[in-house]
Every structure is written in structure tokens, then in C-alpha cells.
Amino acid sequence: MLAYTIRRLFQSGFVLVVMSLLVFAGVYAIGNPIELLVNPQADEVEKLRATVALGLDKPLYEQYIVFLKGAVTGDLGKSFVFGTPALTLILSKLPATLELAFCALFIAVCLGIPLGLYAGLKPDGVIGRSIMAGSIVGFSLPTFWVGLVLIMFFSVHLGWLPSNGRGETVSVLGLQVSFLTWDGLTHLFMPAFNLALLKLSLLIRLTRAGTREALLQDYVKFARAKGLPAGRVIGVHVLKNIMIPIVTVIGLEFGGLIAFSIITETIFAWPGSGKLLIDSINQLDRPVIVSYLMVIVFVFIVINFVVDMVYSVLDPRVRLGGGAGGGH
Amino acid sequence: MSAAAESPLKQLWGEFAASKLALVGLALLVSVVMIAVFAPLISPQNPYDLAQLDVMSGKLAPGEQAMSGKTHLLGTDDQGRDMLSGIFYGLRISLGVGVVSTVIALVIGLFFGLIAAYFGGWVDTLIMRIVDIQLSFPAILIALILLALLGQGADKIVIALITVQWAYYARTVRASALVEKQKEYIEAAQVLALSKARILFRHMLPNCLPPLIVVATVQVAHAISLEATLSFLGLGLPITEPSLGLLISNGFTYLMSGKYWISFYPGLALLITIVAINLVADQLRDVLNPRLKK
Amino acid sequence: MSAVLTVDNLRTHFFTKAGVVKAVDDVSFSIERGKILGLVGESGSGKSMTGYSIMGLIDAPGRIVEGRIVLNGQDITSLPMDQWRKLRGNRVAMIFQDPMMTLNPVLRIDTQMIEAVLAHHDISKAAARDRCRAALVQVGIPSPDERLASYPHQFSGGMRQRVAIAIALLNKPDVIIADEPTTALDVTIQGQILFEMQKLCRESGTALIWITHDLSVVAGLADEVAVMYAGKIVENGHVSAVLDKPLHPYTKGLLESVPSRNVKGTPLKQIPGMTPSLLSIGNGCAFRERCGYRSGECEVAPPISHPYPDRGVRCVHPQA
Numbered sequence: 001m002l003a004y005t006i007r008r009l010f011q012s013g014f015v016l017v018v019m020s021l022l023v024f025a026g027v028y029a030i031g032n033p034i035e036l037l038v039n040p041q042a043d044e045v046e047k048l049r050a051t052v053a054l055g056l057d058k059p060l061y062e063q064y065i066v067f068l069k070g071a072v073t074g075d076l077g078k079s080f081v082f083g084t085p086a087l088t089l090i091l092s093k094l095p096a097t098l099e100l101a102f103c104a105l106f107i108a109v110c111l112g113i114p115l116g117l118y119a120g121l122k123p124d125g126v127i128g129r130s131i132m133a134g135s136i137v138g139f140s141l142p143t144f145w146v147g148l149v150l151i152m153f154f155s156v157h158l159g160w161l162p163s164n165g166r167g168e169t170v171s172v173l174g175l176q177v178s179f180l181t182w183d184g185l186t187h188l189f190m191p192a193f194n195l196a197l198l199k200l201s202l203l204i205r206l207t208r209a210g211t212r213e214a215l216l217q218d219y220v221k222f223a224r225a226k227g228l229p230a231g232r233v234i235g236v237h238v239l240k241n242i243m244i245p246i247v248t249v250i251g252l253e254f255g256g257l258i259a260f261s262i263i264t265e266t267i268f269a270w271p272g273s274g275k276l277l278i279d280s281i282n283q284l285d286r287p288v289i290v291s292y293l294m295v296i297v298f299v300f301i302v303i304n305f306v307v308d309m310v311y312s313v314l315d316p317r318v319r320l321g322g323g324a325g326g327g328h
Numbered sequence: 329m330s331a332a333a334e335s336p337l338k339q340l341w342g343e344f345a346a347s348k349l350a351l352v353g354l355a356l357l358v359s360v361v362m363i364a365v366f367a368p369l370i371s372p373q374n375p376y377d378l379a380q381l382d383v384m385s386g387k388l389a390p391g392e393q394a395m396s397g398k399t400h401l402l403g404t405d406d407q408g409r410d411m412l413s414g415i416f417y418g419l420r421i422s423l424g425v426g427v428v429s430t431v432i433a434l435v436i437g438l439f440f441g442l443i444a445a446y447f448g449g450w451v452d453t454l455i456m457r458i459v460d461i462q463l464s465f466p467a468i469l470i471a472l473i474l475l476a477l478l479g480q481g482a483d484k485i486v487i488a489l490i491t492v493q494w495a496y497y498a499r500t501v502r503a504s505a506l507v508e509k510q511k512e513y514i515e516a517a518q519v520l521a522l523s524k525a526r527i528l529f530r531h532m533l534p535n536c537l538p539p540l541i542v543v544a545t546v547q548v549a550h551a552i553s554l555e556a557t558l559s560f561l562g563l564g565l566p567i568t569e570p571s572l573g574l575l576i577s578n579g580f581t582y583l584m585s586g587k588y589w590i591s592f593y594p595g596l597a598l599l600i601t602i603v604a605i606n607l608v609a610d611q612l613r614d615v616l617n618p619r620l621k622k
Numbered sequence: 623m624s625a626v627l628t629v630d631n632l633r634t635h636f637f638t639k640a641g642v643v644k645a646v647d648d649v650s651f652s653i654e655r656g657k658i659l660g661l662v663g664e665s666g667s668g669k670s671m672t673g674y675s676i677m678g679l680i681d682a683p684g685r686i687v688e689g690r691i692v693l694n695g696q697d698i699t700s701l702p703m704d705q706w707r708k709l710r711g712n713r714v715a716m717i718f719q720d721p722m723m724t725l726n727p728v729l730r731i732d733t734q735m736i737e738a739v740l741a742h743h744d745i746s747k748a749a750a751r752d753r754c755r756a757a758l759v760q761v762g763i764p765s766p767d768e769r770l771a772s773y774p775h776q777f778s779g780g781m782r783q784r785v786a787i788a789i790a791l792l793n794k795p796d797v798i799i800a801d802e803p804t805t806a807l808d809v810t811i812q813g814q815i816l817f818e819m820q821k822l823c824r825e826s827g828t829a830l831i832w833i834t835h836d837l838s839v840v841a842g843l844a845d846e847v848a849v850m851y852a853g854k855i856v857e858n859g860h861v862s863a864v865l866d867k868p869l870h871p872y873t874k875g876l877l878e879s880v881p882s883r884n885v886k887g888t889p890l891k892q893i894p895g896m897t898p899s900l901l902s903i904g905n906g907c908a909f910r911e912r913c914g915y916r917s918g919e920c921e922v923a924p925p926i927s928h929p930y931p932d933r934g935v936r937c938v939h940p941q942a
């Protein structure tokens with residue numbers, strides 16, 4: 001287990017280096033770095049000074065090392081718009097995004113797994129079919145349009161829920177969160193549900209397919225033959241088996257939630273990192289874009305690592321070796 | 329079997345038509361494509377011709393009559409553009425961008441997938457590593473970043489859509505090509521000393537097509553949805569020739585004041601298009617899959 | 623001695639879109655305490671479905687449409703599902719064919735064993751664990767404590783089947799139904815398990831129904847044998863009587879297709895044709911299409927007849 005963990009850590013480190021190379025190539029080599037990194041309003045003299053200051057007259061590999069040093073020490077330039085370090089700016093907006101993503105995940109898991117399980121146990125019933133049909137529609141709906149319809153219905157038509165902002169927040173461990181105040185919750189509900197919808201559909205389909213497959217397995221029949229109550233057969237024997245792919249997908253899709261929060265945050269004016277990214281793109285605030293990119297890459301790599309670890313805990317065949325699960 | 333007497337295409341159609349839902353999807357899809365193709369002929373108004381737009385009759389509700397005496401079935405937007413015409417033309421652009429980017433991405437993915445499968449070794453490793461890394465990031469994120477780096481415009485958005493799609497095809501083609509590669513007819517072709525290109529494109533390629541068709545159908549829907557999303561975020565096409573996403577984005581400003589139709593109806597058109605494609609794709613997958621297992 | 627299990631005119635049918643599949647069609651037999659019944663037939667003959675019927679494990683679109691299953695004097699077919707569940711794994715247990723598939727891969731052995739005890743007995747977890755340990759020892763698994771904490775993938779196929787047998791034995795059932803439990807195993811292990819099962823049943827007085835397609839297994843193991851064909855028992859009786867003097871042409875054909883040392887050098891006989899689809903038998907004897915003794919009378923389904931005491935045969939012209 002320890003060897004496995006260490007190997008995965010090395011792999012993660014490798015991907016991080018590769019991604020930093022790609023970002024570097026994207027920003028410094030393909031585009032004109034001066035244009036990307038210096039305020040577009042700057043004059044020629046200032047641009048020249050910046051070129052030297054940024055070391056852009058040096059060979060590429062040296063530039064990459066400088067870029068890496070900056071990345072490691074947390075210096076990815078200053079925001080043109082806010083004048084503050086870009087990385088700090090992103091990190092200050094990240095908690096709002098994470099809160100939104102976790103709430104969406106919570107909704108998707110709490111609804112998706114039970115619904116999928118039910119649809120898998122009774123695939124031919126009216127309810128089972130309706131759940132499936134609903135998930136197909138949910139899969140087809142573009143996130144931004146759902147957000148729009150939600151606002152149209154709940155904010156404009158019914159006037160029940162606020163359509164923008166985080167509402168009242170409270171400080172927990174130094175982080176501002178919305179979900180602990182009633183006002184915050186009303187602000188959180190629509191964006192979280194909006195973000196959850198795609199993953200909800202995915203989880204329903206995945207759980208249903210897994211359940212149907214598990215029900216055909218001999219071990220389920222054997223569990224029934226032991227005289228176990230139906231609740232234990234489904235709750236332990238079926239569920240524990242389908243949890244392995246589900247947890248993997250949940251983990252991997254969490255990254256997707258953070259990416260899609262860009263859309264949701266824009267629609268609901270949720271002050272998170274995604275909205276900051278869109279604002280920065282519109283205002284050509286490039287250091288912030290670069291910082292967002294590096295932070296997101298880092299978050300993704302951490303997620304992938306954690307998923308792998310959880311996966312190995314869930315599946316004894318991976319955890320206890322045999323080597324079958326390995327591979328590159 | 330009696331089915332063997334029928335032509336394969338006819339048999340496929342029979343299996344496809346077995347699902348009523350898929351037929352509904354197909355009918356919807358055909359109508360949408362027809363509307364997109366014949367938009368200039370059937371639209372009440374040319375929404376791009378600024379001379380025809382009258383700001384005075386802007387933001388009319390559905391069914392309301394404009395000053396000119398024209399009735400706007402789905403209302404007008406802030407510039408007095410007839411929504412129905414806007415949607416017809418928007419469909420044209422959305423479908424066009426979706427299909428063009430999908431076709432180009434498919435060709436690129438096909439090429440690299442076949443090469444990876446046929447040559448194996450480090451070529452395979454290099455291509456598939458890139459594919460893996462790319463696919464571990466959500467398409468929307470990659471497209472956004474590309475547009476942020478490249479700037480905006482129709483060509484840029486097509487490039488972004490191609491970039492996010494090609495990897496899916498490369499992976500799909502490689503997987504089925506690897507299966508094909510094991511089969512005897514490829515060995516026979518190699519024994520006959522046919523050229524690599526001929527083996528690749530005349531022999532392996534046709535056998536990789538069924539799964540590719542399924543992936544491509546789904547991807548067109550994804551591409552359309554993605555383009556709409558990017559346009560909605562203000563990173564897509566220019567406002568002068570609005571796609572569905574831009575129409576929706578444009579109407580979003582007026583949503584809070586209750587003028588829902590500017591956003592809602594283009595969204596509905598987008599939704600119908602995507603659902604229709606997905607319904608067809610779902611059934612295609614079921615119809616083509618047993619063939620793959622043989 | 624009275625029978626511990628009696629199956630009487632059992633019919634289990636599956637109502638599919640293509641038609642009604644009569645998987646088990648008028649099956650009757652009984653078995654006494656400590657005895658072994660060999661239930662023989664080709665795949666699709668309904669022998670496994672007979673086992674599942676007794677367990678109450680028939681799923682939609684199938685159901686028991688007729689007949690009685692009497693366990694210890696109680697007709698269990700009329701029991702509500704929850705009552706039946708309490709018998710399952712408790713009074714009547716089942717072992718499946720493929721030991722690689724029957725144990726849940728993500729649960730430890732102790733979890734899978736203890737739950738089987740706790741489902742039927744209101745005892746402490748520690749007491750249940752003791753019982754599991756004892757059962758593992760009983761089936762010849764060394765260092766049971768270590769084994770209890772293991773996962774199925776850490777066991778060989780033979781070991782897994784022993785665990786499955788131990789689970790079946792846990793609640794000291796009156797009847798065990800073994801559905802080809804040795805088919806997937808090596809021949810040497812097969813022999814060991816056969817021998818041990820026989821011993822365990824004799825010692826504990828558990829009745830054993832051994833489902834198999836292999837007559838040679840039955841020869842060395844069972845007391846009674848019942849031969850199934852297309853959902854019906856076509857012949858039954860004491861094992862030596864049936865094997866020495868088969869009455870039904872199908873049994874005869876099966877015996878002739880078993881390789882044996884006595885007839886070395888002569889080609890093995892085969893039963894011509896294939897098992898018919900259960901949807902297309904129609905009236906009449908299901909075996910008639912493949913039978914060398916076919917006559918006009920075979921177009922009417924033959925009733926079971928008893929040419930000798932304790933022998934039954936479903937054929938209008940039994941061989942002798």
C-alpha cells in the first residue's frame with residue numbers, strides 16, 4: 001500500500017511538471033508573452049523594460065526555470081485589474097467555488113444513487129422508466145440554459161429564491177461559507193442544483209447499470225440463498241460492489257464540477273474563481289488566467305490522486321496487491 | 329436466418345425503427361436540419377440585415393404586432409429582431425459550427441488513432457499519452473483557455489471545438505483498430521505486401537467506422553452545446569451573426585424584467601436539437617453495437 | 623423413515639415474451655435424512671431451476687405455478703416470502719457451481735459468514751464468529767482465524783468452494799442443494815470435495831441434493847438418482863438399480879456416452895440430436911425426436927409408471 005502510494009505520488013508530480021510545461025508553452029512560446037503578461041496599454045519603452053525584467057531575452061529553458069521558480073514560490077504575476085498578486089486573488093475566490101462544487105456533489109450523490117438504485121431494481125416499472133427518461137433529458141440540457149430557466153421560474157415568476165450572489169456568509173475556520181445561514185442557503189440552492197444536474201443524470205445512469213449488472217451475479221444469488229433480508233443483500237452486497245466505479249466517477253467528475261462552475265457562477269453571479277476567470281478573460285487580465293490555469297491543474301492532480309487512493313481502499317483486489325490493478 | 333436475405337442497410341433501418349422514441353428523435357432532427365438549411369427561404373425576416381431591424385419594435389412579446397404591421401410569433405429582441413427568424417438563422421450557425429468542427433476533428437482523430445494502433449511502440453505511447461492527459465480535463469475548460477489565449481472569432485471557436493474533440497476519436501479509432509489489427513485479413517494484406525497506407529485506409533479504416541459513427545453523433549450534440557455555452561459566456565461568435573447561444577446570452581439581460589422569450593425560445597430550439605441528436609445516437613449505439621461484438 | 627423433503631407435482635414456469643417456458647414441469651421426488659439424491663440432466667433440463675424453486679429464488683418472469691414443496695412436514699410453497707426467507711440458508715441451503723463467482727469479492731470472508739449466522743440466530747457477533755471458525759475447520763480449511771480475515775481473491779478455487787460449503791453448513795440445515803459444485807474445479811479437488819461432502823452429510827444427517835450432468839459422479843456418491851429431461855423427471859430409483867438397468871431410453875443413452883474402462887477401444891455412443899427448446903416441445907414425450915424406440919404412442923405425453931417397487935419411469939416402452 002505504501003509503495004503504491006509513493007508510486008502514485010511520483011506519477012502525480014510527473015503530470016504536474018508536464019502540465020507546467022504545457023502552460024508555459026501555451027503562454028510563453030505560442031502567444032507573445034509581452035502581450036500576455038504586460039498591460040496592453042503600456043508603451044514601447046515600458047515593453048522593452050518588461051522584456052528584460054521578465055527575462056524574455058534569455059533562452060527558452062532558462063525562461064522555463066524562472067517560470068517554475070515563480071510557480072513554486074507562488075509568484076505568477078500581478079493582476080492588471082486589481083493590482084494584487086494573481087495567485088492570491090484566485091485562492092481568495094476558490095473557497096466559494098469549492099463550496100458550490102461540494103454542495104452540487106452532495107445533491108448529485110444524495111439523489112443520484114438512490115434513484116439509480118431504484119431504477120436498477122425495478123427497470124420495467126413506471127417509476128424506474130421515468131427516472132431513466134428524466135436522466136436522459138438531464139443529460140441533454142445545457143447547464144447554462146437550465147440555470148436560466150431556474151432563474152426564470154424561481155426568481156422572476158415565483159419570486160422565491162434570489163438569483164445572484166452568495167447571500168449572508170459566516171466564517172468557519174477562517175473561510176466564509178454560505179450554507180450555514182438561511183439567507184446563504186437560499187442563495188446556494190439554485191446554483192448548486194444547476195451544477196448538480198449533469199452529474200445527477202450521470203450518477204443515475206451509472207448506479208442503475210451497476211445495480212442491474214450486480215443483480216445478475218452469482219454472489220447476489222448466493223447472498224439471497226443464505227437467507228439474508230433483501231435490505232442487506234442490496235445495501236451491502238450490491239451497493240458495496242457498485243460503489244467502486246461510482247466513487248471513481250464521483251472523484252473524477254468533481255473536477256468537472258469545478259470546470260462547469262465557471263458557467264454556473266457566471267449565471268448566478270456567484271463570486272467564485274470561475275466568475276473571476278470569465279471576468280479576467282473579458283478584461284484581458286492574463287496573469288489571473290495563467291494563475292487560474294495552474295491552480296486548476298493542481299486541483300485536478302490532487303483529485304486524481306485522492307480518487308486512486310480511495311479506490312484502492314474500496315477494492316481489496318487492488319489494495320492487497322496481486323498487481324493486477326497496476327499499470328501505467 | 330431470414331434476415332440475411334435483406335440488405336444490411338435495410339436491416340439496420342429495421343432495427344433502428346424498432347424504437348418509437350428514436351423515430352421521434354430522427355423526425356425532430358430532420359426538421360431541425362431542414363429549418364437550418366432553408367432558413368433564408370422560410371424566415372419572415374433577414375435578422376442580419378440591419379436595415380430591416382427597427383429598434384422601435386424591440387422587445388415585443390410573442391404574438392405582438394410591430395409598428396410595421398408585422399406579427400412576431402415569438403416576439404422580438406432588444407434590437408427589434410424577429411425571434412423566429414433569429415432562431416432559424418441561429419440554428420444554421422450552431423449546426424454548421426457543430427458539424428464542421430466535428431468532421432474536421434473526426435478526420436484528425438481518425439488519422440492519429442489509426443497511426444497509433446498500426447505502428448504501436450513509442451508512436452502509440454506518445455499519441456495516447458497526449459490523449460489521456462487531454463481527456464482528464466473537461467472540454468469546457470480547455471476550450472475556454474484556448475479562446476482566452478487565441479482571442480475570439482468564428483475560426484477560433486472552430487479551432488477550440490476541434491481541439492477538444494479530436495482526442496475522443498483518436499481513442500475510439502485506436503481501440504477498434506487494435507481489435508481489427510489482430511484479425512486475419514490484415515495479416516493476409518501484409519503477406520500480400522500491400523503498402524502501409526493501403527492497409528490502413530482501405531482495410532482497417534472501414535472496419536473502425538461503426539463505433540466512430542456513434543461517437544461522432546454524440547459529439548455533434550456536445551459541440552453544439554459547447555459552442556452555445558461559450559457564446560453565452562461571451563467568448564464565441566460575434567454579435568452580428570448570432571448563434572443560438574448568443575441569442576440566449578443576449579436575452580439573459582432582459583430575463584429579470586420578465587421578458588423571458590428572448591432567452592427562452594432560442595434555448596428551447598437548442599434543447600430540441602440536442603435531445604433529437606441524443607435520441608438518435610442512443611438508438612444508433614444499440615443498433616451498431618451487436619455488430620461490433622461479432 | 624419419513625422424508626425430510628418432499629417435492630410434489632412441482633411446476634415452475636417462466637412467462638416470457640416468446641411464450642411460456644415450462645422449466646420445471648411436474649417434478650416429484652422425496653429425500654430422507656442423511657441420504658443423497660443425484661439430480662442428473664443436461665443443461666437446460668430444469669435441474670437447477672428445481673433447486674432454485676425449493677430455495678424460493680425464482681425471479682420474475684418465472685414463478686411456481688403448481689405443486690407442493692414439503693419441508694419437515696410443512697408446505698413451504700404457500701409461505702409468505704419473509705417466512706420462506708427465514709428457511710433459506712437455515713433449514714435448506716444451496717451451493718453454486720462457480721466458486722469464483724459465489725463469494726462477494728469486496729467483502730471479507732468473516733463478514734460473509736457471520737451475516738449468514740446472524741440472519742437466522744439472535745446471538746452475539748463473537749458467538750457467530752466461533753461458529754464460522756468451527757465450520758471452516760469442519761470443511762478442512764487450515765488456520766481458520768487468518769482465513770476469516772481474508773478476501774475471496776486470496777483463496778484458490780477449491781478453497782473458495784470449501785468456504786461456500788462451510789457457509790451452507792453454518793446453520794446445520796436439513797437439506798443442502800449442491801448445484802454442480804465441483805464442475806469448475808480440478809479433478810483431484812473434485813474427488814476430495816465429493817468425499818468430504820458425503821461424509822459430512824452422513825455424520826450430520828443432512829439430506830443432500832446433488833445436481834450434476836455427470837452420471838459417473840452420481841454413481842459413487844448418491845443413494846437415489848433422478849434423471850431430468852426437458853423439465854420432467856424421466857426416470858428415478860435407487861442409484862445402483864438405475865445405473866445397472868436403465869429403463870428410459872434417455873438414461874440408457876446417457877450411460878452409454880460415459881467413458882469407461884470396460885469398453886476401451888470401442889467408440890463412445892452419442893445421443894443423436896440436441897436438447898429441444900422448451901418452447902417448442904408441444905404435446906407428447908419430449909425425448910421422442912431423439913429416441914430410437916419412438917412409436918405413435920409417444921405423441922401423447924407418457925405418465926410416470928412404476929414397473930418395479932421404488933422405480934419410476936416416464937416412457938411407454940421402458941427398456942429392461
